[in-house]
Amino acid sequence: MTKPFAITLEVGSSLRNRTGNWRTERPVYVERLPPCNAGCPSGEDIQGWLYRAEEGDYEAAWRILVEANPLPAIMGRVCFRPCETACNRGQLDEAVGINAVERHLGDEALRRGWRLPEAGADTGRRVLVVGAGPCGLSAAYQLRRLGHAVTVVDAEPHPGGMMRTGIPAYRLPRQVLAAEVERIMELGVDLQLGTRVGDVDAALRDGGYDAALVAVGAQLSRRAEIPAGDTARIISALSLLRSVEEGGPLEVGRKVAVYGGGDTAFDAARTARRLGATDAVVVYRRTRDRAPAHDVEMEEAEAEGVQIRWLSTVRRADGGRLVLERMRLDDRGTPQPTGELDELDADCLVLAVGQDTDLSLLDAADGVTVSGGGVDVAADLMTGHPGIFAGGDAVAGERSVATAVGHGARAARRIDRWLAGEVWQPPAPREPATFDRINAWYYSDAPHAVRPLLDAARRRSTFDEVVGGLDESTALYEARRCLSCGNCLECDNCYGVCPDNAVVKLGPGERYAINYDYCKGCGLCVAECPCGAMAMIPETT
Amino acid sequence: MPSTPVRFYQVGSFAAGNRLLDPSLRTVQSEQGRTNSLTSGHRACQGCGEALGARYVLDAAMRASAGQLVVVNATGCLEVFSTPYPESSWQVPWLHSLFANAPAAASGVAAALHAQGRDSVRVLAQGGDGATFDIGLGCLSGMFERNDDVLYVCYDNEAYMNTGVQRSAATPPAARTATTEAVGPEPGNSFGRGKDMPRVAMAHGIPYVATATVADLHDIEEKVTAAMAVRGARYLHVLVPCPLGWGAPPDQTVRLARQAKESGLFPVFTARDGEVTEVSPIRHRIPVDGYLRAQRRYRHLFEPEERTEDIARIQAMADANIARYGLLDPPQRGPQ
Numbered sequence: 052m053t054k055p056f057a058i059t060l061e062v063g064s065s066l067r068n069r070t071g072n073w074r075t076e077r078p079v080y081v082e083r084l085p086p087c088n089a090g091c092p093s094g095e096d097i098q099g100w101l102y103r104a105e106e107g108d109y110e111a112a113w114r115i116l117v118e119a120n121p122l123p124a125i126m127g128r129v130c131f132r133p134c135e136t137a138c139n140r141g142q143l144d145e146a147v148g149i150n151a152v153e154r155h156l157g158d159e160a161l162r163r164g165w166r167l168p169e170a171g172a173d174t175g176r177r178v179l180v181v182g183a184g185p186c187g188l189s190a191a192y193q194l195r196r197l198g199h200a201v202t203v204v205d206a207e208p209h210p211g212g213m214m215r216t217g218i219p220a221y222r223l224p225r226q227v228l229a230a231e232v233e234r235i236m237e238l239g240v241d242l243q244l245g246t247r248v249g250d251v252d253a254a255l256r257d258g259g260y261d262a263a264l265v266a267v268g269a270q271l272s273r274r275a276e277i278p279a280g281d282t283a284r285i286i287s288a289l290s291l292l293r294s295v296e297e298g299g300p301l302e303v304g305r306k307v308a309v310y311g312g313g314d315t316a317f318d319a320a321r322t323a324r325r326l327g328a329t330d331a332v333v334v335y336r337r338t339r340d341r342a343p344a345h346d347v348e349m350e351e352a353e354a355e356g357v358q359i360r361w362l363s364t365v366r367r368a369d370g371g372r373l374v375l376e377r378m379r380l381d382d383r384g385t386p387q388p389t390g391e392l393d394e395l396d397a398d399c400l401v402l403a404v405g406q407d408t409d410l411s412l413l414d415a416a417d418g419v420t421v422s423g424g425g426v427d428v429a430a431d432l433m434t435g436h437p438g439i440f441a442g443g444d445a446v447a448g449e450r451s452v453a454t455a456v457g458h459g460a461r462a463a464r465r466i467d468r469w470l471a472g473e474v475w476q477p478p479a480p481r482e483p484a485t486f487d488r489i490n491a492w493y494y495s496d497a498p499h500a501v502r503p504l505l506d507a508a509r510r511r512s513t514f515d516e517v518v519g520g521l522d523e524s525t526a527l528y529e530a531r532r533c534l535s536c537g538n539c540l541e542c543d544n545c546y547g548v549c550p551d552n553a554v555v556k557l558g559p560g561e562r563y564a565i566n567y568d569y570c571k572g573c574g575l576c577v578a579e580c581p582c583g584a585m586a587m588i589p590e591t592t
Numbered sequence: 593m594p595s596t597p598v599r600f601y602q603v604g605s606f607a608a609g610n611r612l613l614d615p616s617l618r619t620v621q622s623e624q625g626r627t628n629s630l631t632s633g634h635r636a637c638q639g640c641g642e643a644l645g646a647r648y649v650l651d652a653a654m655r656a657s658a659g660q661l662v663v664v665n666a667t668g669c670l671e672v673f674s675t676p677y678p679e680s681s682w683q684v685p686w687l688h689s690l691f692a693n694a695p696a697a698a699s700g701v702a703a704a705l706h707a708q709g710r711d712s713v714r715v716l717a718q719g720g721d722g723a724t725f726d727i728g729l730g731c732l733s734g735m736f737e738r739n740d741d742v743l744y745v746c747y748d749n750e751a752y753m754n755t756g757v758q759r760s761a762a763t764p765p766a767a768r769t770a771t772t773e774a775v776g777p778e779p780g781n782s783f784g785r786g787k788d789m790p791r792v793a794m795a796h797g798i799p800y801v802a803t804a805t806v807a808d809l810h811d812i813e814e815k816v817t818a819a820m821a822v823r824g825a826r827y828l829h830v831l832v833p834c835p836l837g838w839g840a841p842p843d844q845t846v847r848l849a850r851q852a853k854e855s856g857l858f859p860v861f862t863a864r865d866g867e868v869t870e871v872s873p874i875r876h877r878i879p880v881d882g883y884l885r886a887q888r889r890y891r892h893l894f895e896p897e898e899r900t901e902d903i904a905r906i907q908a909m910a911d912a913n914i915a916r917y918g919l920l921d922p923p924q925r926g927p928q
Contacts, residue, residue, distance in 0.1 A: 058678070065674070065681040066635030073638065105612060419864060422693055433881075492850065492876075493606045531612070540611070543622035547608030547809055550643040552632045556624045559611060569632035573639035573835075574843030 074572030076587045078545075083484035083537025083583055087149060090137035092453040093189075093276060094460060095119045095127065097134055097149055098538055104152055104530035110165055111240055112530075113156045114577055117167055120456050121192040122185065122231045124161055125214065127154020128223050128518065130453045131314075131345040139486045139536050144496055148521070155526040161230050170238045176470050177205065179255055179263040181412065182247045184212020185452045186443030187266035188235055189459025190466075195238040195468045203240055204260070206247040213268040213444070214452060216293045217315065219322050222513040251439060252416040262438045262466045265413060265426065266459060269406035269444040272511045275310065275365075277400070282370025288319035288403035291424040295514075300411030304398025306330040308373055310365050311403030312342035317352040319401045324355055332358045332395060336366055336378050336386040351517060365400065366392065373397045394537055410442050423447040431465040431475040432458065440466055484537025488583025493544070494534060539563075545576035607862050619809050627654040627683060629663075633740065633849035636673040639842025641832035641849065642747045645806045646670055646718065647743050650684055652813040656820035656877045657714040662687065662701055666719030666728055670747060670756040687690045694719050695735035698742040706741070709798040714820060718745040721762035725787055736825045743819050743826045746789060749834035757837040760785040764857075765909075766902050768887045769837070774892035783905060793827035794863045800826040801863040806833070807850035808860070809888055813874055815862065827891035831858050839888020851883040856910035858916045871917045880907045 073270050083100040096115055103112035110282055116123050117551055138146035159165075161558060171237045176199045180187045183205035210232045215222060255263045272287035279285060286301055288309065294301040307323040309316045319330040333352070338361050342349070353359070360375065364386070367374040375393040378386040407555035408424060413419045418435035420427045425447030432440045442458030444450050468475045507573055521529060540564050546554045546563055553570035554563050565576075577585040595882055609622025620626055629650035636643040654661055665671045665688045674681040675688065689697045698717035707711050717735075719728060724746040735742055751769045752758040759769040765783040768774040772781040792850040793801045800822045804812040812830065819826045835841065840848055852858040853872070857880060860872035881903060884890040893899045 060678040062678040062680070065635075065679040066631060068633035068635065068679060070633055070635070191728075313794065354772035399730075495606065527891045536693075541609075542611075543609030543618070544607045547619065547621040548644065550636060550647070551634070552628050552630075552647070556622075558624065566632070571638045573845075574841070575845060577640050578843040579846050 060530070064590070066422055069568045070571050071553075071566075071568045074493060074567070074570060074590055076572045076574065076589050077567065077570065078572070078574065078577050078585055078587055080539060080562065081537070081586045082481065082539075082582060083488065084481035085484050085536040085538065086137035086139055087134035087147075087536075088488075089483060090133040091119075091135065091457075092449065092451065093120045095134075098533065098535060100156070101147070101149070101152065101530050102162035102535060102540070104156065104526070104539070105525055105533065106283075109156055109159050109526075110163075113160050114168075116153065116156055119460055121167055121189060121235055122157075122452075122456060123153050123228050124157025125185075125231055126225060126270040126453060126456070127151070127157045127520075128516070129214070129218055129452060131347065133453070139193070139484070139489055140494075140532060140534050142486050143489075143491055143534070147532045147534075151521045152530050155521045155523075157227075157231070158520055161227070166517050167192065167234055167238060169194055170195040173200070174198040174470070176200065176261045177202070177259065178466060179251075179258055180266055181205075181251055181263065182212055182266035182268060182443070183207070183210035183232075183242065183244070183256075183572050184266060184268045184443060184455060185214055186459040186462070187212065187264065188232060189265050189382050189456040190266060190442065190463045191240045191459075192235045192238065193414075193460045193463030194466065195235075195240060197463065199261075199467065199470070201240050202260070204243045204246050204248050204254070206245065210242060210244065213270070216270070216296055217289060217318075218452075219292060219295065219318050221321070221325070221517050222318070224516050233566065246581035248412050250415045251412045252436065255438065261470055262440065263392060264459075264462050264466065265410075265434075265439065265441040265445050266443045266462075267408055267410075267412070267445050268333040269408045269450055271407040271409055273405040273407060274404065275402055275404045277310075277365050278367045279401040280367075280369035281366040284370070284399045285368060286399065286401055288315045288401050289406065291319050291401055292322060293324070300326055302399075303328055303401070306396050307332070307401060308365070308397035308399070309333045309401040309403055310578060311405070312337060312344055313403060313405070314344045314348050315406070316401075317344050317348045317357065319403050320357040320502075321352050321355055323399075323401065324357065330358065330396075332360055332397070334360045334363050334373075334395070335377060336362065336364045337384075338362060341384065352432065360395070362386065363393065363433075364388070367395075371396060371398060373400060406450075410445065413439070413441075426537050430477065431469065432462045433465070433469065438469070444535070482537075484583050489536060490536055490579060490581045490583075493542070493579075493581035535582045535584075537583050540582055542581055544579050544581060545585060548575045548579045550575065606810075619813050620655050621648060621809055621813070627651045627659075628689035629654060629682065629684045630674060631681050631683050632681070634674050635676060636669070637834075637836050639835045639841065639845045640669075640673075641806050641834060641845045642670050642720070642749055643673070644845070645747050645812075645830045645832040648806065648809060648812050649718070649816050650716070652816035653716050653743070653820055654684060656817045657712075660713045661685070662705075662713060662715050664689070664694050664698040664715065664717040665700060666717070666723035667691035668723050669714060669749070670718065670720060672754050673676070678882060680906075686768050690721055691786070693731050694723060694728055695731040695742065695744055698744070699735050699738065711741075714743070714924040715741065716745060718719045718822055719749065721748040721750060721789075722760045724748075725761035725789055729792075733792075733796065736793060736798050736827070739798060739824045741823050741825070742761075743816075743828060745828045745830060747830050747832045749832050749837060751834070751835075753834045753837040762789065764906075766893060766906065768892060769841065769889070770844060779892045780889070783902075790829045790863070791860075793829075794866050796825070797866040798825040799865055800824075801829075801832070802827075803829045803858070803860050805831040805849035805853050805858060805860065807846050807853060808872070811860065816848045818862070837889065839891070844886060848886060851878060851886070854878050855880045855883050856914040856919055857883065857906070859913045859919060861917055869918065873917045873921070874914070877920065880910050884911065
């Protein structure tokens with residue numbers, strides 16, 4: 052080839068210069084565990100379903116959601132949202148209203164009649180589930196998907212367990228509960244109501260089941276020793292809630308005191324207001340920050356006119372009058388009596404001092420041990436008796452619908468592995484997507500869409516639902532506040548900020564790849580990734 | 593040309609693209625088919641702000657001109673790292689002559705195209721702060737004064753980086769360079785009166801002057817597009833942090849540019865016919881302290897003891913910019 056004057060080398064593109072060999076560290080794409088997912092007791096892939104909800108594809112979002120939890124419309128009403136407490140956006144402005152979006156998805160599914168995934172191919176194995184509460188229903192759903200025949204036995208005339216007898220209708224409308232339960236039953240679950248299992252081991256053998264799951268709720272009210280006069284009226288919170296559910300509400304009078312500091316205490320006080328009590332006073336021995344009730348529950352109760360006497364205990368109950376004693380917290384935070392007495396007019400004292408689970412159905416099963424009010428289970432949720440598993444309120448730990456649903460799903464998967472003769476292995480932990488991984492600059496500032504609260508006055512007189520749902524546009528807005536922590540949201544930033552054009556955009560849904568022939572390892576893509584879905588790792592060679 | 597507001601609270605229009613944004617609202621840089629005017633294999637340092645800025649500007653100019661673009665380059669880092677004989681990283685028609693004469697050469701290219709009746713082919717000249725502030729200022733001023741149909745882009749990294757970080761007229765006060773060492777009673781570059789290049793350009797009354805940084809891709813592309821819609825002499829000044837000369841890790845390039853803007857040290861605005869018409873307001877105001885600490889060229893302001901007076905003088909410069917351009921006055925850019 053004839054070259055121009057003074058040109059001796061073949062000219063060409065700099066593409067022949069593989070600058071990748073400058074690199075000492077390489078960027079890689081990662082999928083970190085978002086804090087919402089890490090915090091969800093039900094094991095939901097929250098970031099995953101929000102990602103679909105952001106696109107407005109609510110059905111796809113709902114389908115990801117129900118992989119873990121078949122009760123989103125219920126959960127969207129009753130969950131105390133540990134996901135939102137964990138949400139990284141809370142450090143930016145306010146946590147994403149995950150629970151509200153979940154409820155929107157759950158309601159959309161009921162409205163549009165979306166069906167749960169179908170039952171799996173029949174395995175010929177049969178599993179007995181004792182208790183038709185959230186744990187038992189969740190387990191039944193997952194077991195059906197895995198192809199096992201499921202019989203759910205419950206002593207009550209209606210399914211739902213503590214969701215029905217322990218959660219007032221103003222927090223969980225019964226038609227929502229019934230619809231989501233029915234959708235699980237459509238997968239072919241044998242539901243036997245009004246049947247109490249007295250000996251689970253016998254039921255397992257007699258019924259020809261291959262495994263059993265004990266998923267009974269904490270239905271027994273604890274008692275408090277309170278000296279009481281003959282005319283004092285003392286009832287348990289659970290019996291009050293149950294009486295309302297069964298349509299024959301107990302008479303509570305005009306002035307009601309509730310003793311206890313948990314959610315049930317506040318539910319009882321709010322229910323008493325709805326039954327016509329002018330004064331509903333919660334009496335608790337400790338302070339607000341030490342009360343086991345969730346903040347949302349306390350705030351809503353106060354908004355409804357429920358009064359609270361902190362640092363007080365009930366010394367004596369007489370007809371129409373309680374004697375309270377002021378308490379003080381010692382150095383260890385334990386309440387100590389002060390001797391200062393106080394009086395409180397009360398027609399009725401409602402005790403909400405804790406609940407226990409009736410585990411007598413396990414008494415005859417060899418190898419089962421009980422401690423701390425719950426059955427001892429191994430990491431695979433199996434009790435000491437081979438083939439008998441336990442979950443929900445039956446095991447010690449947090450008692451909530453979300454936890455019960457999570458236990459049910461986990462128990463189902465582990466029963467499945469056990470039936471297959473395999474040993475369950477915990478999955479490898481993912482690195483958490485902590486806030487310091489987020490490049491907050493890229494996120495627009497936006498407030499939290501607050502769920503419309505029904506007018507407090509109206510709430511007191513009825514059992515209508517208290518917290519309203521998001522509408523279509525606000526649900527989309529709320530979903531789009533998600534930071535997508537630790538998981539690529541395809542914002543093209545890595546592709547944009549590479550000074551060496553070494554990031555390859557693969558197209559919608561396909562994300563990106565790094566061209567290591569030219570990547571110099573500057574790390575700009577990692578530093579400018581909004582959501583922490585990239586990492587720098589040292590080169591090995 | 594303000595961007596169309598979209599109620600989108602995730603990354604909105606701050607990130608390069610977004611799967612949920614209408615494609616017309618995404619940046620050129622988010623397109624799979626972008627020109628990549630400056631292609632891979634160039635020899636810029638890791639994390640080079642100038643390489644990034646040049647691709648941002650030229651890819652946007654290529655789209656605005658429908659691919660009808662000639663680029664004239666002054667001597668400097670950009671020229672050296674992109675064209676070590678016999679390689680070229682340019683995927684656009686590209687011409688280099690001398691350090692001082694890029695504006696004059698570009699004027700000539702524009703005149704020649706005009707003489708041929710090929711006015712649809714647009715001319716863009718580019719250089720670093722050395723070529724712009726110092727060596728080529730005479731030619732540039734002439735190009736402005738004649739209102740030649742050229743968009744001149746200055747990639748400002750605040751010193752002569754290619755030759756080993758020597759001071760230029762763009763070097764900020766107190767910054768350490770090879771010729772303003774951090775020694776003596778007044779370490780680093782002197783607190784002079786400075787040379788405000790965008791203001792010099794505005795003083796010529798040319799139709800379009802704008803500043804931008806590599807930290808706001810949407811802004812820089814909007815400005816290139818707006819400039820390309822105008823005929824006559826235009827000036828775009830882009831702040832491009834230099835990991836080597838500023839003494840910062842290569843992954844901090846974009847962050848430093850962002851901090852320069854958010855502190856007020858580098859005002860981002862548009863001027864038409866000599867008057868400021870638009871400013872990019874500060875979104876989250878920060879003191880200059882963090883910006884200075886992040887760079888080794890300012891280390892002597894903090895070690896062995898903190899030179900609070902110098903830091904205060906730099907803060908006063910930022911405050912003066914904020915007051916002069918009203919960087920806090922306009923409503924903050926809303927959710928997009």
